[in-house]
Amino acid sequence: MIIKKFIGKTEEEALEAARKELGNGIVTMNVRSVKKKGLAGLLGAKQTEVTVALEEERESLKGIRRENASNVQQAPRPVLTKELQGKPADVLGESSQNIERKLDSLQDLLVNRLRQEENDKAEQAAAQEVSSRGEEAQKEEKAVPTEQDKFYRLLYNTMLENEVDEKYVNQIICEVDRAEKTQLPIDYILGNVYQKMVLKFGKAQGIAPAEKIPRVVVFMGPTGVGKTTTIAKIAGRFAVDEKKKVALLTADTYRIAAAEQLRTYANILEVPFRVIYTPQEAVDAIRDFGSFEYIFVDTAGHSHQNEEQLENMKQLLKALNGAAQTQAFLVLSATTKYRDLQKIASSYRELSDYQLIFTKLDETFQLGNLLNIKLYTDTPIAFVTNGQNVPDDIELFNPQKTVKQLLSTKH
Template sequence: MIIKKFQGKTENEAVEAAKRELGKNIVIMNVKGVKKKGFFRFFRSDMIEVTVALEEENERYYPLKKEEKKEPASPSKVVYPSPYNEAQISRSLIIENLDEEKRENTLLEEKLDNLHILLEQQLQRPDSEKEEEEGEVHSELEKFTKILYNTMLDNEVSEKNANQIIDEIEKSVKPNMPFDYALSSIYQKMILKFGKPMSITPPENGVKVIFFVGPTGVGKTTTIAKIASKFIVDDKKKVALLTADTYRIAAAEQLRTYANILEVPFRVIYAPEEVGQVLKDFAGYDYIFVDTSGHSYQNEEQKANTNDLIHSVDGLAEKEVFLVLSATTKYRDMIHIVDSYSQVTDYRLIFTKLDETSAMGNLLNIKLHTGASLSYVTCGQNVPDDIEEFNPQKTVKKLLGGQN
């Protein structure tokens, strides 16, 4: 297997460079930013580094023909060729004789190696007392799927989604396939389920209005400040901050304070009819970020007000809407929230407070329920540092029990 890193100004640029050199069959294993150095680095990366893998022809796994086997095998047993040295079967790659640069490019990076070792250790544990008493014997793959299933439930992936993933494993792998190949397969499948992150995109013409919606207390205002800092300080964009949250004075004052620090315009709007004038006043700007009032999904009046505000820019300016959710919210409540906002508009997802929970299952649950793209995640109150674009690779590793 070829493991290689590519850099570009954007993820797409790095991926295209990888495809040009290695072909279209690459698998993206990791994406990370190469940070700026210096006082004003904040959290913006100079470059994006993508780690990709390409399975070479002699590493593809398929049953050997009978004449190719060195020793007779049982008719029911499928033998898979392996690039592994048997003395090092716990490792995904033979790395003993590689130079320093190649040592860095191990399969799925060291973070996924941690997951591989964890699962291997669990597979070596004895079965439960009940299984021993009943004399049940489970294959390595059956043990593997059971561990993965329980791990996903522990991470609060819903039973429905966990069962669907396990069904896909059982359909896509061979009975005697080593579990580490099944692990790599399900890792890739879950990344595909999350899809490509979609953050704020540049306006095609004129100013773009960005609405942030969501329940009270999820951190909308702080999230706006973090994203605004990125665009203002790192990207040198002209940004104006607005709030339509006239219910909570503290929220308006908090955003006003951030606007003063960033030295950008701030305005309170009290009705959707004011939006037209706002667009005229800030016509020369790149973005207008709008903080909206949080409300219960059961409050029909406030939901109607949010709907009127968001659609007040239709035909006047480009817009994007981001639904901000707390990762600590219960799954059942999240379903009600996202369904309520789906009645108002299409949106992308931002998850906050990842530092306040160890379970990431709701990120997958809500993604699969809504079909909406994930954009940003936040993990603390520090502005602007505690925010990053959603990273599906890192999230899947956690969902499968790996260490980040």
């Protein structure tokens, strides 16, 4: 992993310099305003410092990227409201050594560590008793776990408690630089694990403006996960805060109430709304709303095991893709079991590429599935929702915040 700082007049300028040197695979770790060096700094002039990281495996792509640099298209910047832009958490400062002051969860970890130590002591005392029975056992008694080992075990257990899949917990712990035999400070280890996890989450493109309007954004997923509510939240932000021209379509004709639900939101937002019954009607609607910047499309929630409904969805996506630049989002609930999420994610992957939205974060303390599904699908999370309020309870996914929760035992 490479971690490097870049300076620019603005955040975008610093990021541009970072992308030039390290390619498009960088992840922003921290953004802060710093004083300019020299006289200008003394006079209060500021510039922006951006800390970025690049995964090791991406480094090998650097050469290829440079060669193809002229062909690489820059992903358009997502257009979102100021609140939704979600400023990067300022948890990563100048060095990993500083991290213990900045990670909210460290306190919990240390408290836990002490508890763990007490348990270990009790275990040792028990082992001592046994060891007095033979020489072999006495040797074992000497293999007391080091501070570092205890801390790794603590991190391991915390992630498991937060329902990160064991496979990924092992991966994360193994990737931490353990080559050095000497004892590493625990805040260094914590900083390292934290950075690795943030990088694993990566960064989603979000909803990007189309090169040619309209941009069609389709939301799919199982029943009751919050697709319609999420569309209302996003449409609200775009139409009201961003003053974008937005239209809403629903292909959910399975339940009359479903169409009415979105129609109500459309009325409140004062944006056009139409029910589409066939792929051809979807194409017609896109043509009729051709002057709109964003067309959000709601779909019927259904079981991923229902072949007929999946086929209908496939036809709809094909029609939408043919008619305009289309992005798809798979909406999943954070409360669904990991195995089911895996099956759902796989079956929708057969229909389309997608980015992820996780809903109902307010209904669970264990957010491990966010990381599990990100890694299982190799697909970034764009938004998370955390309540029923429209449009407030939605935010751009913030990996730093989620990783802090995954390393925390607060609940």
